[in-house]
Amino acid sequence: MRFKKMDKISLSLEQKLWIIVSIVMLTGIAVSYGMYHYLYKKIYVEDVETNLRQEGFQLANEYTGGELTPELQEKIEWYNNISRSEVVMVNDPKELSACLPFDVNHQTLIGAEDRERLINGESVTKIGYEKQFDRNIMGVIVPLLDEKRLKGIIYLYIPLATLNEVFEEASLIITIISLIFSLFALLFGKRIVKKLTTPLNEMERVAYQMSKGDYSEKVHVYSNDEIGRLGMAFNQMSEAINEEDERRKEFLGNVSHELRTPISYIKGYSEAILDGTISEKEEAIKYMQLINREAGRMQRLVHDLLDLARLEKKSLPMKIQPIALAQLIEESLEKFEPFLREKKLSFEKKLDPDIIIMGDQDRIEQVIQNITENAVRYSPENSFIRVSLEKSKGNTCTIAIKDNGIGIPKKDIHRIGERFFRIDKARTRVYGGTGLGIAIVQKIVQLHEGNFYIESEEGVGTTVFIKLPII
Numbered sequence: 001m002r003f004k005k006m007d008k009i010s011l012s013l014e015q016k017l018w019i020i021v022s023i024v025m026l027t028g029i030a031v032s033y034g035m036y037h038y039l040y041k042k043i044y045v046e047d048v049e050t051n052l053r054q055e056g057f058q059l060a061n062e063y064t065g066g067e068l069t070p071e072l073q074e075k076i077e078w079y080n081n082i083s084r085s086e087v088v089m090v091n092d093p094k095e096l097s098a099c100l101p102f103d104v105n106h107q108t109l110i111g112a113e114d115r116e117r118l119i120n121g122e123s124v125t126k127i128g129y130e131k132q133f134d135r136n137i138m139g140v141i142v143p144l145l146d147e148k149r150l151k152g153i154i155y156l157y158i159p160l161a162t163l164n165e166v167f168e169e170a171s172l173i174i175t176i177i178s179l180i181f182s183l184f185a186l187l188f189g190k191r192i193v194k195k196l197t198t199p200l201n202e203m204e205r206v207a208y209q210m211s212k213g214d215y216s217e218k219v220h221v222y223s224n225d226e227i228g229r230l231g232m233a234f235n236q237m238s239e240a241i242n243e244e245d246e247r248r249k250e251f252l253g254n255v256s257h258e259l260r261t262p263i264s265y266i267k268g269y270s271e272a273i274l275d276g277t278i279s280e281k282e283e284a285i286k287y288m289q290l291i292n293r294e295a296g297r298m299q300r301l302v303h304d305l306l307d308l309a310r311l312e313k314k315s316l317p318m319k320i321q322p323i324a325l326a327q328l329i330e331e332s333l334e335k336f337e338p339f340l341r342e343k344k345l346s347f348e349k350k351l352d353p354d355i356i357i358m359g360d361q362d363r364i365e366q367v368i369q370n371i372t373e374n375a376v377r378y379s380p381e382n383s384f385i386r387v388s389l390e391k392s393k394g395n396t397c398t399i400a401i402k403d404n405g406i407g408i409p410k411k412d413i414h415r416i417g418e419r420f421f422r423i424d425k426a427r428t429r430v431y432g433g434t435g436l437g438i439a440i441v442q443k444i445v446q447l448h449e450g451n452f453y454i455e456s457e458e459g460v461g462t463t464v465f466i467k468l469p470i471i
Contacts, residue, residue, distance in 0.1 A: 017196060021189035025182060032178065045127075045160065048138055052085055052156045053123050056142030059087065059154050065146045076154065085158040089144075096155060110141065110153075118143035119150055127160070136160045199227050203234050215242035259301070262294035304436040311443035318360045318447065322471065325397065326351035326389055328361060332368040333387065336376055344382045351389040355397045356471045363444045370437040371401050371464045378405035378462070396450075397470045402463040408456035416454055441466075 062075055068091055080087040090096055114124045124141040139157035143150055199219060206217045215238050219231040269287040271277075278284045333347055340346060357364075375385045386402040408416065416438055445452040448468055456462035 017193045018189070021185065021193070024189075025185050028181070028185075029178070045138070048158060048160065049125055049140065052138065052140040052158065053125075053142070055079075055083065055085065055087070056123060056140050056154050056156050059089075060142050060144055063144045063151075066151075068144065068152050085156045088155045089152060090155070091152045100155075100157075114141070115150070118153065119145070119148060121145060130159070133159045195223070196227060199231050203231065206234070206238065210238060210241065213245075215239075215245070255301075255305070259298060262298045265294045266291050301436075304440060308436055308440050308443065311440065311447065318363065320358055320360060323357050323359050323361050323364060324353070325355045325357050325364070325399075325468075326353045328365060329368055329387065329389060329399070332365050333372065335369070336372060339376050343376065343379065345376060345379055346384045348384050348386040349388070351387070352391060352397070355389060355391060357397065357448075357468050358471060359448050359468070364448070367441045367444050367466065368399070368401075370441050371466075374437065375401055375403035375405065375462075375464075379403045380405065391470065392467065395470060396467045399466040399468070400463055402461060404461040407458040407460050407462055408454070409458050413454060413456060 059076060059079060062072055068089065073089060076087055076089040088096065088100065110118070110124065117124055118141065121143060123143075126139045126141070127136055129135070130137045136159070137157055138160050139155060142154045142156070144152040144154065199222070202219050206219050209215075209217045218238070219234050221228045221231040221235075269291045273284055273287055278287055329351055330349075333349070336347075372385070372387075379385060383404045385404075386400075388398075388400045390398060392398045442452050445466055445468070450466060450468040452467075453465050454462060455465070
C-alpha cells in the first residue's frame with residue numbers, strides 16, 4: 001500500500017510571530033501560576049511552620065525534667081484554649097490517636113529517623129491531607145527531653161488555608177491585571193507583527209516586480225530601525241540593479257552600433273567586388289583597403305572588449321617585476337613619432353630616471369599608449385604634449401600627460417571611463433577609436449593599486465594623472 005507524501009507545512013512570518021506572541025503569553029501565565037505556588041509555600045506555609053515550632057519550644061521550656069506533671073498538662077490545655085493551633089501533650093506517641101479528632105498512625109507519624117531527631121532536641125514537621133477537614137494539616141512535634149531520654153512530646157497542628165483562601169483578597173486584582181496584560185499583549189503584539197511584516201510583504205511585492213524587469217516600484221520606509229534600514233538597502237539595491245541593467249542595454253546597443261558600420265562597409269565593398277561592379281584594379285585595391293581598415297577596427301574592438309572583460313574578472317595574466325618607469329615611458333613615446341610628424345606635434349618630457357615600480361611592463365605600457373594616443377588624437381596641429389614623471393607624497397609617483405586639445409566639458413568628466421563613451425563620437429571614429437581605452441586604463445591602474453583622475457577645461461586642454469606605488 002502506497003501512502004501519499006504530505007507536503008511540508010509552511011507558515012508565514014506573520015503566523016510565526018503570532019505563535020511567538022502566544023507562547024510568550026502562555027509562558028507569562030505559567031510563570032504567574034508558578035509564582036502563586038512559590039509565594040504560598042515560601043510565605044504562608046513556612047510562616048505557619050515557624051510559628052508552630054516557636055510555640056512548641058516555648059511550651060517545652062516549661063518542662064524541667066522527670067515525669068510529666070498535671071500542672072504542665074493544665075498549662076498545655078490552657079494554651080490550647082487561647083491558641084489558633086491545636087496543642088496536645090502526651091507521654092507516648094501511641095496516645096495521640098486518642099487525643100486527636102482524626103485517625104493517625106503513630107508509626108507513620110514518628111518513624112525511626114524522626115525519633116532520632118527528637119532525641120537530638122530537634123522538631124519534626126509533618127504535612128498531610130485530612131479528609132475530615134478537606135484540606136492539608138500541618139503538624140509540628142516538639143520533644144520533651146530529660147537529659148537524653150524522650151519523656152513525652154508536644155504535638156501542635158493546624159489546618160492549612162488553601163491557595164485561593166490565602167490570596168483571596170489579591171486574586172481579583174491579579175485577575176484584572178492579568179486580563180489587562182493579556183489584552184495589552186494582544187494589541188501590542190498585533191502592532192509589532194504588523195510593523196514587522198508590512199515592510200517585508202512590500203519587499204516581497206517589489207522583488208516580484210523586479211523579477212519581471214520593473215524597477216520603478218520602491219519600498220516605503222517608515223522607521224529607522226533594522227527593518228527600515230533593510231528597506232533603504234533594498235531600494236538602493238533596486239536602483240543599482242536598474243543602473244546595471246541600463247548599462248548592460250547601453251553596452252549591447254553600443255557594441256551593436258560599433259559593429260554595424262564596419263560590417264555594412266565590408267559587406268557592401270565585398271559585394272561590389274564580387275558582382276563585378278568594380279572592374280578596374282586600382283579601384284578594387286582601394287575597396288580592399290577599406291575592407292581591411294574596417295576589419296582592423298572590428299579586430300581592435302573585439303580585442304579591447306576581451307581585455308576589459310579579463311581585467312574586470314582579474315583573469316588577465318600579470319607578470320609583476322621591477323620596472324624603470326622613465327625608460328618605459330621613453331620607449332612608449334617613441335612609437336608615436338610618425339603621428340607627431342604628421343600633425344607637427346612635439347613632446348615636452350620631464351622624467352625622473354630614479355623611479356622604480358613593481359608592475360606588469362606590457363600593461364603599464366598599454367596605459368601610457370592609450371592615454372598618449374588620446375592626447376595625440378585630440379591635440380591641434382603645431383602644439384605640444386607635456387609628459388612628466390615625478391615622485392609624490394605617500395611613497396608614490398605621478399605620471400602626468402597634458403595636451404592642448406579640445407578639452408572635456410565639466411558635465412562629462414565623471415563619465416570618462418565608461419564603456420564606449422566619447423566626447424566627439426564622429427571625430428573618434430575617423431581616428432579608429434573604440435571608446436574602451438580609458439576604461440582599460442582604469443582597470444589596469446586599479447590592479448596596480450594606483451589611482452587615475454583627470455583635470456580638463458573645455459577649449460584649453462586635458463591632463464591625465466596616474467599615481468602608482470614605488471619601490
